[in-house]
Amino acid sequence: MLITLTSTDADATDLGHLLHKHPGRVQTFGVSSGQAHVFYPEAADKRCTVALLLEVDPVALVRGKGRSDGFALAQYVNDRPYAASSLLAVALGRVFRTAMAGRCDSRPGLAERALPLEIHVPALPCRGGAAVAERLFAPLGWTVSATTVPLDPTVPEWGDSRYVDLRLTGRVRVADALNHLYVLLPVLDDAKHYWVSPEEVDKLVRAGDGWLAGHPERDLITRRYLAHQRPLVASAVARLADVDDTEPEALDNAVPGDGEAPPQRRVPLAQARRDGVLDALRTARATTVLDLGCGEGALVKALLDDPAFDRVVGVDVSHRALEAAAVRLRLDRTAERRRDRVELRQSSVTYRDARNAGFDAAVLMEVIEHLDPPRLPALERSVFGYAKPGTVVVTTPNVEYNVRWPDLPAGATRHRDHRFEWTRAQFRDWADTVARNYAYTVSYLPIGDDDAEVGPPTQMAVFTRSEATA
Known part of the structure; x- marks a missing residue:
C-alpha cells in the first residue's frame, strides 16, 4: 500500500x-x-x-x-x-x-x-x-x-x-x-x-477536532469509522457535536445503513438554537449582525441564506476555525453579491475592537461558557459597554437539563472546553446584572423542549439597548 x-x-x-x-x-x-x-x-x-x-x-x-x-x-x-x-x-x-x-x-x-x-x-x-x-x-x-x-x-x-x-x-x-x-x-x-472498542471514540474525536463536528457527512463518517456499533456512534455524535449540537432523542437506537432512509427524529438542538437566534434577530429587525465566536460558520451561513440580513461579520479568536468557516461558506466560489455581504475576521470577544461597533445586533451563541469566569467582565465591557449593538443575543447550556442526557456522567459538562454551565437562576442573575450595568433590558426564551421539571436544554437571553441611550 x-x-x-x-x-x-x-x-x-x-x-x-x-x-x-x-x-x-x-x-x-x-x-x-x-x-x-x-x-x-x-x-x-x-x-x-x-x-x-x-x-x-x-x-x-x-x-x-x-x-x-x-x-x-x-x-x-x-x-x-x-x-x-x-x-x-x-x-x-x-x-x-x-x-x-x-x-x-x-x-x-x-x-x-x-x-x-x-x-x-x-x-x-x-x-x-x-x-x-x-x-x-x-x-x-x-x-x-x-x-x-x-x-x-x-x-x-x-x-x-x-x-x-x-x-x-x-x-x-x-x-x-x-x-x-x-x-x-x-x-x-x-x-x-481490528476490533472497534470504546477507545475508538476518543481517537475519532481527537483526530476530528476542528473539522468533523461541522462536516455535512458527520453521521456517515462516525457510523463507518465505528463499525456501525450503535452505542459508540451515539457517544461519538454527542461528543463531536459542538456544545451539544444534537439532542439525545435524535440519536435513535436504529442507526440506518448508508442506503437506508433515516428514522423520524426531532429537530437537532443545534438547528433549534440557530432558528431561535434567527427569530430573535428578525424580531429586532436587525440587518447588520456580528457573530462573536462564530466557530466554523454555521450561524453565519444561516444568516447569509436570509436576504433580510445585509451584512454579516463572523469573528473568532481561532484562525483554524475561520479557515473552516471559509470552506463551509465556499467563499472562493460563491456569487459576488453574496460574498460582498459577509466578512470573517480574527479577534477576541474580551478585547475592545473598533471594528465591532455600529452593528444592529451581536450574537454570542454558546460562547460565554468557554470563558473562565474571571474573563466575563472583560467580555461584558467589550460587547455591551464598547461595541454597544442595539440587540445582543446570548445562548448557553442549561445545566439543570443535563440529567436528561443518558450518556453524560453525573457532574460532567457537555463539552470538555466548558469552563462552567449555569442553572436558569444563575444565568438570569448574570444577565439581569449586565442589563442593569449597561442600560439594556433583557428577556428570556427557551431553546428546545422546555421540560416542566428541569427547563430547556439551552437558555437564551435577548438584550435590547434602552431607547434613552441608543
Missing part, C-alpha cells in the same frame, strides 16, 4: 521539518501489520514528495493471537481478510504522530501554515465509489479526483473494482491533511482490521 504527499510551496522541503523525517534518509518503522517505509522520491525547493509504503506481512497478522488455527499451514493458506486502508491509517498514525498533533519543534510557526498540497493514493477501497470520496473530502477544502479502477483493464466486460485512484489537491495545514486521511481512509473502506 502506497500513499504520497507533495508540497509545492516556495520552500517545499520544509515538508521534512513538518513531518520530522529528513528528505535525505530512508526510514523504516515496525507496525503491527508489517513494516512502514518513509522516503522522498523528490525533494527540490519548489516540489517535495514524501511516500509512505506499507509492506504488509499477512502471516504476522494471524500469529500470536492465542488460538490454534486447526492445522500447521492454516496461517499461510487461510490468511484472515484485512482492510488495506485501515492498516494504512494505523501506519500514518504511528509514523507521523508528532506531525498529526500539529507540532514542529524546529520551526514552530510552520505547523500553523496552510500549504499547497497534493495527496495520491493509487489503490484505495471505496464503498460507494468515487462519489463518496467527493462527499467526504470536498467539504474540507480539497479538490477531489477519484477514478474507479477496473477489475481487469484487458477485460472491460468484467466492470469496475471497488477501488479508486484518489488524488487530492488543496491548501491545507499538514496536520489537518494527515488527520483527514487518518479518519477517512478506513471510512471509505467501511472496514477495520
Whole structure:
C-alpha cells in the first residue's frame, strides 16, 4: 500500500521539518501489520514528495493471537481478510504522530501554515465509489479526483473494482491533511482490521477536532469509522457535536445503513438554537449582525441564506476555525453579491475592537461558557459597554437539563472546553446584572423542549439597548 504527499510551496522541503523525517534518509518503522517505509522520491525547493509504503506481512497478522488455527499451514493458506486502508491509517498514525498533533519543534510557526498540497493514493477501497470520496473530502477544502479502477483493464466486460485512484489537491495545514486521511481512509473502506472498542471514540474525536463536528457527512463518517456499533456512534455524535449540537432523542437506537432512509427524529438542538437566534434577530429587525465566536460558520451561513440580513461579520479568536468557516461558506466560489455581504475576521470577544461597533445586533451563541469566569467582565465591557449593538443575543447550556442526557456522567459538562454551565437562576442573575450595568433590558426564551421539571436544554437571553441611550 502506497500513499504520497507533495508540497509545492516556495520552500517545499520544509515538508521534512513538518513531518520530522529528513528528505535525505530512508526510514523504516515496525507496525503491527508489517513494516512502514518513509522516503522522498523528490525533494527540490519548489516540489517535495514524501511516500509512505506499507509492506504488509499477512502471516504476522494471524500469529500470536492465542488460538490454534486447526492445522500447521492454516496461517499461510487461510490468511484472515484485512482492510488495506485501515492498516494504512494505523501506519500514518504511528509514523507521523508528532506531525498529526500539529507540532514542529524546529520551526514552530510552520505547523500553523496552510500549504499547497497534493495527496495520491493509487489503490484505495471505496464503498460507494468515487462519489463518496467527493462527499467526504470536498467539504474540507480539497479538490477531489477519484477514478474507479477496473477489475481487469484487458477485460472491460468484467466492470469496475471497488477501488479508486484518489488524488487530492488543496491548501491545507499538514496536520489537518494527515488527520483527514487518518479518519477517512478506513471510512471509505467501511472496514477495520481490528476490533472497534470504546477507545475508538476518543481517537475519532481527537483526530476530528476542528473539522468533523461541522462536516455535512458527520453521521456517515462516525457510523463507518465505528463499525456501525450503535452505542459508540451515539457517544461519538454527542461528543463531536459542538456544545451539544444534537439532542439525545435524535440519536435513535436504529442507526440506518448508508442506503437506508433515516428514522423520524426531532429537530437537532443545534438547528433549534440557530432558528431561535434567527427569530430573535428578525424580531429586532436587525440587518447588520456580528457573530462573536462564530466557530466554523454555521450561524453565519444561516444568516447569509436570509436576504433580510445585509451584512454579516463572523469573528473568532481561532484562525483554524475561520479557515473552516471559509470552506463551509465556499467563499472562493460563491456569487459576488453574496460574498460582498459577509466578512470573517480574527479577534477576541474580551478585547475592545473598533471594528465591532455600529452593528444592529451581536450574537454570542454558546460562547460565554468557554470563558473562565474571571474573563466575563472583560467580555461584558467589550460587547455591551464598547461595541454597544442595539440587540445582543446570548445562548448557553442549561445545566439543570443535563440529567436528561443518558450518556453524560453525573457532574460532567457537555463539552470538555466548558469552563462552567449555569442553572436558569444563575444565568438570569448574570444577565439581569449586565442589563442593569449597561442600560439594556433583557428577556428570556427557551431553546428546545422546555421540560416542566428541569427547563430547556439551552437558555437564551435577548438584550435590547434602552431607547434613552441608543
